Amino acid sequence: MAPSFENFQRRRLISSYFSVVLSIFLVLFLLGALGLFVIHSEKISNSFKEDIPMSVYFNDEANDTILKAFETKLKGSPFVKDFVFVSKEDAAKNNKDIVGEDFLEFLGMNPLPNSFDIHLKSEYVESSKIKQIESDIKTNEMVTEVIYDKKLVELANENIKKISFWILVISSVFGVISMLLINSSLRLSVYSNRFIIKTMQMVGATKSFIRKPFVWRSIRLGLIGSGLAIIALIALTFYVDGMFPKLGIAKDYLSMFIILGGVLAVGIIITWISTYVATTRFLNLRTDDLY
Template identity: 40%
Template sequence: ANIMVKQTQYVSKELAARNLQKDLGEDFVKFLGYNPLSKSLDVYLKADYTNNAGIEKFKAQLLKNPMVKEVKYQQSLVDQMNQNLASISLVILAFAGIFIVVSVALINNTIRLAIYSQRFLIKSMQLVGATKSFIRKPFIAYGIWHGLLGGLIAIIILMGTLYFAQTQIPDLVVLQSYTEFGLVFLIVIGIGVLISAVSTFLAVNKFLRLKIYDLYR
């Protein structure tokens, strides 16, 4: 096994003919009277090696095999693809940053409004002798629950988007990495819980510090 290779797929002459017929929309085998295509092996490299340097390294390894006569690939296409991916990644990163800022602001404001409606309850508990940590606990637990729920909803939407993308671009299945997906899902849930917990903590603390007459402002 080669550490650069993610997956390989053997393509017989018959399968190659069917695929080409599907692309052309015509039965060229019937027209020619024979199948001119050869057997082949589709090689899918890992993402870290899908650049000219990685492909050249893999090509050099293949050429060491006496059974391999020649290895060709479209270098210009690889360059263009990597440039496009880099540009798209920057755009996506910029939008993601904007969405994160907006999301944090919305979540924080929503939690602050929810805690604001409970400000008299918070102060009443404090006046009867409840400690600050005792008062915070139910609010933070409630915030964590909502953060967890929001993270799960985000994951469901993300999975639906990925499924739709795979139906449109079947080759995306080959690029899947379940380890990375799992990491992304954990990060999404973790961020949701963290934002909710921190926002709740800060909002409750604000009203714990206020004087009674400030609650009416």
């Protein structure tokens, strides 16, 4: 009968440990993933802004010298991230690939102009700055038209500010919830040992002596949960980096160190504080209150 009871107690203890580690792992993983998103939110928004193209079209009188001079000007412009020259012939070929028909056959001429597709640096993708750039480009008499999605630029800047604000709010709320969940799991774990705590106290053990093994056990569980969360976060980082290599998330070692170090620190600190408070509470309870 005794071995059966001991096995039951052992299984219950393992189940309790497993639930605590699982809670710590899930909470810290979600918190770390949110932290990665917050840290790299500026990169994400900048990448989106820099993907908005500006097309500059030239009239047919613009010769190679004029086009080369404009290209040289773009290379020296602080607002240009990159650009591509699209010749009349390339534009016709691209149109043929999209439409599936060669319009040159029945038109007998190529009406498409030479153009430059420009991607601006993110800090210049704002309504006031991009209008100034547009005005500057239009001072060139050979430029017939400058086209970019004005509405998309406005929406990008407005929504990015809103999203950044709500991310900070959600992060704060989630951080509090995370601490409460881990604290609850650890308190339940200590609660299951409340009679052992009180028995040790009744036979003369000091509070610090009773508290110490519980605190160290919780810290070990916190380390295991944090370690699993760190492994999962590293895997997530490399997965996202493979999906969006332009962001260079996996190569941002400082951000990775901050997030992973933060996850480890939170796992240790919360488990230590929660267990310390929980054991102190049961140590201060009267025996009748344990029931």
